[in-house]
Amino acid sequence: xxxxxxxxxxxxxxxxxxxxxxxxxxKRSTEVTVDESPLPDDLxxxxxxxxxxxxxxxxxxxxxxxxxxxxxxSGPFPLGSCTMKYNPKFTEDxxxxxxxxxxxxxxxxxxxxxxxxxxxLQTYLARIGGMDSVTLQPPAGAAGEFTGILxxxxxxxxxxxxxxxxxxPESAHGTNFxxxxxxxYDVVSLPxxxxxxxxxxxxxxxxxxxxAALMLTNPNTLGLFExxxxxxxxxxxxxxxxxxxxxxxxxxxLGRVRPGDMxxxxxxxxxxxxxxxxxxxxxxxAGPVGVVEEFAxxxxxxxxEERDGEYERVEPEHTxxxxxGFAGNWLVLLKxxxxxxxxxxxxxxxxxxxxxxxxxxxxxxxxxxIPFSPFHHEFVASADRDAADVAKRMLDxxxxxxxxxxxxxxxxxxxxxxxxxxxxxxxxxxxxxFNNAADxxxxxxxxxxxxxxxxxxxQADAARNPRLSWQTLDD
Amino acid sequence: MSxxxxxxxxxxxxxxxxAAMLDAIGVESQxxxxxxxxxxxxxxxxxxxxxxxxxxxHEIQLHLDRDDDLTAFLGRGHYDHYVPSMVDHLADRSEFxxxxxxxxxxxxxxxxxxxxxxxxxxVELTGLEIANCSxxxxxSALGEAATLALRARSVDGTRVLIPELLAxxxxxxLENYLAGTDATIERYPMADGNADREALADALDDDxxxxxxxxxxxxxxxxxxxxxxxxxxxxxxxxxxxGTDGVALSLLEKPASVGADVVVGDAAxxxxxxxxxxxxxxxxxxxxxRQVPGRLVGVGEDSDENRAYTLTLQTREQHIRRERATxxxxxxxxxxxxxxxxxxxxLGADGLVGLAEDCVTNARDLADRLDDVDGVEAPAHDRHHxxxxxxxxxxxxxxxxxxxxxxxFAVHAIDDQLLxxxxxxxxxxxxxxxxxxxxxxx
Numbered sequence: 001x002x003x004x005x006x007x008x009x010x011x012x013x014x015x016x017x018x019x020x021x022x023x024x025x026x027k028r029s030t031e032v033t034v035d036e037s038p039l040p041d042d043l044x045x046x047x048x049x050x051x052x053x054x055x056x057x058x059x060x061x062x063x064x065x066x067x068x069x070x071x072x073x074s075g076p077f078p079l080g081s082c083t084m085k086y087n088p089k090f091t092e093d094x095x096x097x098x099x100x101x102x103x104x105x106x107x108x109x110x111x112x113x114x115x116x117x118x119x120x121l122q123t124y125l126a127r128i129g130g131m132d133s134v135t136l137q138p139p140a141g142a143a144g145e146f147t148g149i150l151x152x153x154x155x156x157x158x159x160x161x162x163x164x165x166x167x168x169p170e171s172a173h174g175t176n177f178x179x180x181x182x183x184x185y186d187v188v189s190l191p192x193x194x195x196x197x198x199x200x201x202x203x204x205x206x207x208x209x210x211x212a213a214l215m216l217t218n219p220n221t222l223g224l225f226e227x228x229x230x231x232x233x234x235x236x237x238x239x240x241x242x243x244x245x246x247x248x249x250x251x252x253x254l255g256r257v258r259p260g261d262m263x264x265x266x267x268x269x270x271x272x273x274x275x276x277x278x279x280x281x282x283x284x285x286a287g288p289v290g291v292v293e294e295f296a297x298x299x300x301x302x303x304x305e306e307r308d309g310e311y312e313r314v315e316p317e318h319t320x321x322x323x324x325g326f327a328g329n330w331l332v333l334l335k336x337x338x339x340x341x342x343x344x345x346x347x348x349x350x351x352x353x354x355x356x357x358x359x360x361x362x363x364x365x366x367x368x369x370i371p372f373s374p375f376h377h378e379f380v381a382s383a384d385r386d387a388a389d390v391a392k393r394m395l396d397x398x399x400x401x402x403x404x405x406x407x408x409x410x411x412x413x414x415x416x417x418x419x420x421x422x423x424x425x426x427x428x429x430x431x432x433x434f435n436n437a438a439d440x441x442x443x444x445x446x447x448x449x450x451x452x453x454x455x456x457x458x459q460a461d462a463a464r465n466p467r468l469s470w471q472t473l474d475d
Numbered sequence: 476m477s478x479x480x481x482x483x484x485x486x487x488x489x490x491x492x493x494a495a496m497l498d499a500i501g502v503e504s505q506x507x508x509x510x511x512x513x514x515x516x517x518x519x520x521x522x523x524x525x526x527x528x529x530x531x532x533h534e535i536q537l538h539l540d541r542d543d544d545l546t547a548f549l550g551r552g553h554y555d556h557y558v559p560s561m562v563d564h565l566a567d568r569s570e571f572x573x574x575x576x577x578x579x580x581x582x583x584x585x586x587x588x589x590x591x592x593x594x595x596x597x598v599e600l601t602g603l604e605i606a607n608c609s610x611x612x613x614x615s616a617l618g619e620a621a622t623l624a625l626r627a628r629s630v631d632g633t634r635v636l637i638p639e640l641l642a643x644x645x646x647x648x649l650e651n652y653l654a655g656t657d658a659t660i661e662r663y664p665m666a667d668g669n670a671d672r673e674a675l676a677d678a679l680d681d682d683x684x685x686x687x688x689x690x691x692x693x694x695x696x697x698x699x700x701x702x703x704x705x706x707x708x709x710x711x712x713x714x715x716x717x718g719t720d721g722v723a724l725s726l727l728e729k730p731a732s733v734g735a736d737v738v739v740g741d742a743a744x745x746x747x748x749x750x751x752x753x754x755x756x757x758x759x760x761x762x763x764x765r766q767v768p769g770r771l772v773g774v775g776e777d778s779d780e781n782r783a784y785t786l787t788l789q790t791r792e793q794h795i796r797r798e799r800a801t802x803x804x805x806x807x808x809x810x811x812x813x814x815x816x817x818x819x820x821x822l823g824a825d826g827l828v829g830l831a832e833d834c835v836t837n838a839r840d841l842a843d844r845l846d847d848v849d850g851v852e853a854p855a856h857d858r859h860h861x862x863x864x865x866x867x868x869x870x871x872x873x874x875x876x877x878x879x880x881x882x883x884f885a886v887h888a889i890d891d892q893l894l895x896x897x898x899x900x901x902x903x904x905x906x907x908x909x910x911x912x913x914x915x916x917x
Contacts, residue, residue, distance in 0.1 A: 020584070024592050024820055032824040037726060038835045039859055043697055045729040049599060051592075052823035055561055062565040062817060065585030072573040079575055086485050087573050090528040096563070097532075099539040101749035103549040106542075106885050107876075113541030114750070127521045139611040140806040142793070150651060178793035178803035182622075184655025187798040225510045256509055258517045272806070276485065280810025281574040281586040282608070282770065284752060301647075321651055325614030325644035325741070326553055326751025334750075338535065343483055344525025350482030353505040357488075360508050361496040374510045395582055403578075406794075420486040424496055447778070452581040455778035459580070462775030462787045466764065468605055469595040473774060473782075 020453055021064040024051035025470045068453040069281070070400055076422055076430045078362070080378045080403040080415025081173065081221055083251050083273035088342065091277070091335035100334055104326035108313050115311035118330075119304045121337045122288075128340075128348065129247070129267055130260020131290030137300045137328040141248065144268025144287025145179035145215070150320040151266055151291060151298040152213045152242045153183055158298075158318055161240065163212035169198055171222065171407040173248055176215045185212060192409055196222045196372040200231055207239035217246035218262065219253070221407045221415070223359065223375030233263030242266055242295075250274045251419070252356060252377035255349030259290075266291050271336040278335075286332045300324075352377070354420035358427060362418050365431035367438050371410055378417035380410045381434075387412040389445035390437045396451045397433035481525065546905050547748065547885040550863040550897025551693055552613055552642045552741050555748040556722065556830070557901050562745065562817045571813060576770070576806075580785040581777070587784035590809060591772040593816035600724040601738045601758040602731025607769040609808040610755030613718060614645040616739035617687065618652025619757060619768040619802055623737065624685035624714040625656055626766055626801070631712060632684040633658045636675070640665050642693050645718070658684065668696035668856030668865070672703050679711045689718035690727055694895065695838060695863030696856050697727060705734020721756065721815060723861055725824070726831035736760055745814030747901065754811040765791060768802030770809075830900070834862040837898040837906075842866075844910045845896070850917035855893060863897035865889065868917065875916050882912035 031049040035041075053061065070077075077084035094100070108115060122134040138144040149166065156163050166180035167188045177187050188206055193199035197220065207214075214236045218226045226232060236243050245259040245267035251274045259267045271286045272279045279285070291299060300323050302313035343351065355377040363370055368381035381402075383390045391401030391414070403415040414434075418427060437445065449456065467473060482488075488496075493505070502508060526534065547555065566572065570585065577583035577590075590608040597606035610616040621635050635653065637646065639662040650660060663678045664671040670688050679686065686708040690698040698704075701717070708715035717735040719727065720743040730738045742754035759767060765788065773787035793800040819827060838860045845853035845866055854864035868875055869892070876888035884905075887895035898906065 021588065023588070023595075025595065030824050032828050034726060034828060037828075037832050038839065039697065039726070043699065043728060043859060044726055045732070048725050048824045048828055050596060050822075050824040050827065051820050052825070053820060055559075055821060058817065058820055059561060059565060062571075062589070063568070065589050066565070066568040066570040067585065068582075068588075069570040069574050069585035070579075070582040071570040073569040077575070079578075082575055084573075084575055087569075088485060090532065092567065092572075094532055094535050097536060097539055099542055099544075100535075101747065101752070102542060103547045103555065103748045103885065104553055104751035105549045105551060105887060106545070106547065107880060110543040110545055110880055110885060113538035116541070117535065117538045124521070124523055127523070130517070139615070139808075140804070142803045142805045143611060143615075146651075146803055150654065153654070173805075174792075174794040174797050174800070175803050175805050177797035178800040181798035181800075182652070182655055182803045227510065227512055229515060230512075253511075255521070256517060257511050257515050261517055262515050278572045278810070279575050279806070280808075281571055281583075281590075281813065282576045282809025283806040284611075284808045284811055285806040322614070322644055322647035323651060324751065325612040325642065325648055326753070329611075329752045330750030331752045334535070338531050340523060341526050341531045341534070342528065343485075344523045345521045346481045347483040347485075347525050348521065348523070350486055354483065354486035354488055356508045357493065357496055357500075357505050360500045360502075364500050374508070376509065391579065392581070395579065400575075400582065401579060420483060423487045424492040427496075449581050453584045454581045454781065454783040457580045457775055457777050457783045457785045459775065459785050459787065462773045462785050463789075466771075466787060467774040468591075468771055468787070469598040470592070471595060471598055471604075 020068060021061060023470050024053060024061065027051060027053050027057060075399050076418065076426050077400040078402050078416045078418045078430060079400060080417045081248055083417060083419055085276050085419040086421040087276050087278040088339060091338045094338045095331040095334045101331055108311065112311055115304050117337060119306055119311055121333060122304060124340050125269055125288050126290055129269065129290045130258030131267065132293040133296035133299060134288050134290045135299045135303060136288045136333050137324050138287040138289055139324050139329045140283060140285040141268055141270040141287040142175040142179055143323055144289045145175055146182055147289045147300060147323045148244050148266040148268055149180055149183040149213065151295055154298045154318055154320050155295055156212055163210050165210045166212055167206050167214045169216065171220060171409055172215060172217065173246060176246060196224050196409060197226050198228065198232055200228050203232060203235055207235055207241060211239045211241035213242040213244045215244040215246055217249050219249050219376045222372045222380050223378040224372055225376060229262045248273060249377065252352055254352040256352060260292060265295060271332060275336040275339045277332050284329045284332050286329045286336065351420050358418040358420060358422055362416065362427045362431060366434040368434065378415060380407065381414040381416060382410050383412040383414050385412065387414055390414065392456060393437040393440055393445045393448035394433045395449040397436055399430050399433045545880060545883055545885040546902055548896040548898060548902055548909060549885055549887060551887060553751060553753065554743040554899060555901045556743055556899050558745065558747050558818055559821050561821055562814050565817060566810065566814045572810060577786050584784055587772050589813050589816055591784050593812045594772060596816060596819050597756060597758050602729040603738060603758040604761040605764055605767060606758040607767055607771055609812040610757050610769060611808060612753045612755045613739055613741035614648035616755035616757045617645055617718065618649050620716045620737040620739050621649060621653055621685055623763060623766050625658055627763060630684050630714055632682040634683045635660050635685045636663050636678060636683055637687045638663060638665060638670060638689060640693055668692060668694050668858050669698050670700065670704060672700045675704065676707055679707055681711050683711050683713040685714045685716055687716045687718065691723055691861035694856065694865050695860045696858035697861055701728055701733035709734060722831050722834060725827040742815045744818045745811050754808045754815055766801055767791065769804045769807055833900060837903045838862055838864055841896060841898050841906050844906060845913055848910065848914050848917050851913060862899060863895060866894045866896060868892045868894055878916040879912055882915060884909055884912055
């Protein structure tokens with residue numbers, strides 16, 4: 001197996017090796033003096049200096065950069081908890097249709113078609129999650145968490161409760177803790193039971209009159225279904241708290257169980273994870289939030305509602321206000337709609353079947369201990385040596401490695417989520433990458449990767465000496 | 476399994492492969508792999524019919540066709556600038572579009588370099604030393620700036636001062652970002668569209684954590700006393716946060732030169748009208764480096780001692796610091812930042828400054844033209860304007876807005892007798908048509 005994603009390789013002894021593609025500023029830069037502007041001088045800056053390459057040069061620059069970047073179409077991308085599945089091309093074309101992106105301040109009367117699409121998507125998501133109302137406003141999953149926790153907060157305040165704590169399992173996504181803290185809550189971290197699931201006794205001990213909500217993902221980050229979910233819901237609800245569903249792992253459950261059916265009150269959907277919108281190297285995403293009926297009056301404003309065939313923007317009675325300056329990441333949501341429509345019931349149900357099948361098949365083909373099972377769409381293997389080294393070595397075998405060293409409940413974790421989009425052949429390739437790395441000696445691992453556009457990068461050094469713009473570079 | 480027997484077109488398994496995989500796992504069926512108690516299982520249907528690509532494209536087109544075909548003169552934070560074709564074609568390369576956050580920098584050098592270039596351009600435009608690789612939008616960037624002010628050790632106080640005139644979205648999002656703190660948000664008055672600096676001076680005390688001002692303001696006026704605002708904030712130990720956009724930055728006073736500590740805003744580059752999808756700018760002084768929200772790309776070295784790029788200072792972030800992180804942001808707007816960098820590089824300094832100058836002259840031309848119309852006064856504020864301006868109307872503005880829609884134009888009605896118009900190169904060709912329509916409804 002060769003790593004052939006980068007189309008040119010490092011060459012020792014070449015003084016330019018390393019700058020595989022010069023910075024734009026190193027190509028051509030122009031400084032323009034602002035002296036003949038239509039404004040008085042005291043209202044303008046003196047000058048601006050920016051790169052100024054021609055379009056052909058730019059095309060080559062960005063093409064080269066893209067060749068030094070690994071995407072879902074470059075090869076397997078089993079990054080656990082990130083659900084890096086194939087992004088269908090037609091959804092891009094749909095989002096690029098003329099008129100797909102209008103100004104968000106356009107009136108409801110003049111954008112009935114767009115509002116109807118938004119309303120359809122709200123309805124689709126509500127059905128998929130077993131929720132009653134959905135807001136499309138949060139621009140990412142973490143923003144969805146924040147929205148959901150603000151809804152819980154507003155609900156408690158409306159009912160005269162000042163609750164101060166959010167309970168989060170130790171193995172949860174970092175955003176859960178951060179979103180709860182941003183909303184002003186103290187975070188109570190809940191240790192896992194020995195079987196990797198929520199420790200029900202510990203939960204019982206943790207809940208109190210101060211419990212605003214429990215944030216939970218199911219299956220959890222080990223891929224395990226929280227089988228005690230009924231009891232968990234009873235404990236949390238019994239204490240007067242809300243049950244919040246982190247939708248990060250929804251790809252495992254489509255059509256088999258819905259958060260609403262499990263007793264969850266509020267949830268967010270990660271549209272790039274479950275509904276195949278491209279992750280864009282970091283975003284944009286979208287994090288719609290669903291709620292059961294009781295919490296609908298607290299959703300962000302405006303909600304899209306249908307009355308007698310007309311679509312209106314409505315302010316919910318006890319709205320938390322806004323979580324995005326405009327109407328959220330609409331074009332991403334439009335891709336979500338197109339994907340859901342393409343799959344329909346049967347495709348969505350099959351998605352989870354194949355996601356779980358792929359994770360289990362891959363797990364059966366690798367020579368690593370997997371301490372917790374039965375897992376679903378993802379599993380966490382133990383590298384039994386430095387997981388980061390294993391990951392770097394896997395780069396040499398032509399694949400993107402799993403998420404490493406997390407969750408911490410597994411020693412030297414390799415958190416692996418192949419998604420439904422991989423063929424058996426691709427999974428076999430992945431398994432070989434895992435197994436080859438396991439067989440390699442320590443030196444091979446520590447010096448990896450050797451077949452990538454850059455060698456191992458010293459991240460600690462980069463952090464000690466932060467150089468965050470080309471203005472800071474002397475060379 | 477699906478009851479129709481039809482699966483996902485994006486799950487590529489043949490029946491034989493599925494059978495072989497089940498066999499290797501040692502189970503009889505896919506359903507056996509689900510460890511879900513019976514009592515919570517969903518046995519209903521979503522009621523969503525699968526459709527073909529062609530059908531969906533047609534369906535969505537029909538919906539979009541139901542939107543009225545209006546020429547929008549809308550702004551207030553979301554701007555429709557022309558984006559060159561090159562940006563779509565190159566940003567859509569799947570190695571960019573379908574990649575993840577750069578947790579494995581050795582195979583993400585391309586995107587990291589592009590984000591580093593984006594940060595560098597924002598550093599040049601703002602004059603501040605640090606720019607992150609994106610926030611969701613200007614509103615969340617403002618919220619993050621305020622939480623930074625409250626966290627920063629060098630800043631005391633709990634009051635956050637914002638202009639009386641501010642986009643509703645920005646104010647509302649800021650309120651939510653501060654909902655978990657003991658900070659209070661207070662509005663300071665405006666004078667003829669700009670900050671009332673005397674009133675601001677009166678409002679300021681040592682309990683202020685941040686003063687927020689915009690240039691251009693939400694009504695498009697160009698602020699004239701930024702240095703004074705910066706000095707006032709500084710005297711009271713408050714952060715000076717300046718809201719702006721990527722185009723205005725190239726022409727208006729450099730934020731660092733007026734004492735801005737944080738710059739936020741919507742980029743206005745890389746994407747045109749997009750239903751609200753955008754890019755939040757965030758730049759600040761290096762004093763606040765460890766308090767910066769979101770992702771930062773830095774330069775380091777690889778094992779061959781060559782320059783290499785990597786996400787850096789990640790100990791600020793939620794995946795490591797959890798509830799003590801500087802922000803909860805994870806997924807951001809990286810791909811839009813890539814587009815904005817492409818757009819800015821395509822324009823070059825000359826093109827970007829020229830675009831900004833057009834924002835001044837186009838707005839001036841439209842205002843001059845409208846001022847000739849009986850029943851309206853344009854601009855309503857005796858200020859210089861950037862891209863947009865308000866118009867005082869004799870008739871109720873809401874009615875005029877509706878009637879202008881019937882004439883084919885979307886504009887803002889922002890008060891009983893105030894309309895707002897925004898002009899860019901994408902609608903400048905319709906200035907005469909708009910003026911004629913205003914004549915009809917005025």
